[in-house]
Amino acid sequence: MGDLMKSNFKRRLTSVASQSWLYALVILAMLFLLIPTLIVIPMSFSDARYLSFPPKTLSFQAYLNYVASVEWRSSTTVSLITATITTLLATILGTAASYALHNSTQRYVRILRGLMMAPMIVPTIFTALGLFFVFARFGLNNSIPGLVIGHTLLALPYVIINVSAGLKTYDMTQEHAACILGASRIRAFVDITLPQIRFSVIAAALFSFAVSLDEAVVSLFISGGDGATLTKRMFTSLRSDIDPVIAVVATIMTLLSCVMLAITLMSQRRARRYENVTEA
Numbered sequence: 001m002g003d004l005m006k007s008n009f010k011r012r013l014t015s016v017a018s019q020s021w022l023y024a025l026v027i028l029a030m031l032f033l034l035i036p037t038l039i040v041i042p043m044s045f046s047d048a049r050y051l052s053f054p055p056k057t058l059s060f061q062a063y064l065n066y067v068a069s070v071e072w073r074s075s076t077t078v079s080l081i082t083a084t085i086t087t088l089l090a091t092i093l094g095t096a097a098s099y100a101l102h103n104s105t106q107r108y109v110r111i112l113r114g115l116m117m118a119p120m121i122v123p124t125i126f127t128a129l130g131l132f133f134v135f136a137r138f139g140l141n142n143s144i145p146g147l148v149i150g151h152t153l154l155a156l157p158y159v160i161i162n163v164s165a166g167l168k169t170y171d172m173t174q175e176h177a178a179c180i181l182g183a184s185r186i187r188a189f190v191d192i193t194l195p196q197i198r199f200s201v202i203a204a205a206l207f208s209f210a211v212s213l214d215e216a217v218v219s220l221f222i223s224g225g226d227g228a229t230l231t232k233r234m235f236t237s238l239r240s241d242i243d244p245v246i247a248v249v250a251t252i253m254t255l256l257s258c259v260m261l262a263i264t265l266m267s268q269r270r271a272r273r274y275e276n277v278t279e280a
Helices: 002-018 020-043 061-068 070-103 109-116 124-138 144-168 173-180 185-196 198-214 217-222 230-240 245-279
Strands: none
Touching (some): 020 245, 061 245, 070 109, 070 144, 070 198, 070 230, 144 198, 144 217, 185 198, 198 245, 217 230
16 A cells, blocks of 8 residues: 555656646746736836836825826726727627527538637737728727727627637527527527526626727727827827836736636636536
């Protein structure tokens, strides 16, 4: 018995040692991604007139300047309104598209799915250029409707991926049974299917909000003036005066992204628990 335990211990030790390079690589990658964020956060508490690191003295002056600035408040309002409407629109359209693709047996389903994934594959600057020239003809540049359309286009693939994953673990016979008992297709989806894939839909909505809030390239092309988003305002400020308020906005957006990530992980965990209970 003792020899068997020693043998198992040696095997586990050998396995951990053989994978140590992989753990080291993951840690290095995480540090590479996190260090810029860890630098920006202290910079937001600096009392200097320009971005500087490390801060000589700690102060909330940059946060007070952010609250007092009409331009930054206006950009925050534009970004939040755009992200909220984009979330609603992308979630509804993406869920409907995922449902249609999941239930369709036509040959061209894969082609349609590929086309819907195109905004994630095509370089964003090409999409931004196309939207700029199209919106110029319809007067949608520098407007919230134009931003919503552009951000919804970019957020749709994320919704389709998340909702499609939820539909793959769902037994469609339950919805079919509801239809046989007299429910319409829409009523069966709302009452039977949607509650069982709700965690996937919530995760998709959070991804849509994050994509819209963080989007920079499309916003640079189709927003400006009073309709500028936070990312556009940050780019303009970096180019002109390197205002420390940029670090404040970056810190707030980082914290908001962390909160949304935590909610997404909780939703996915609850979805797995729900699937396990259903299977049991």
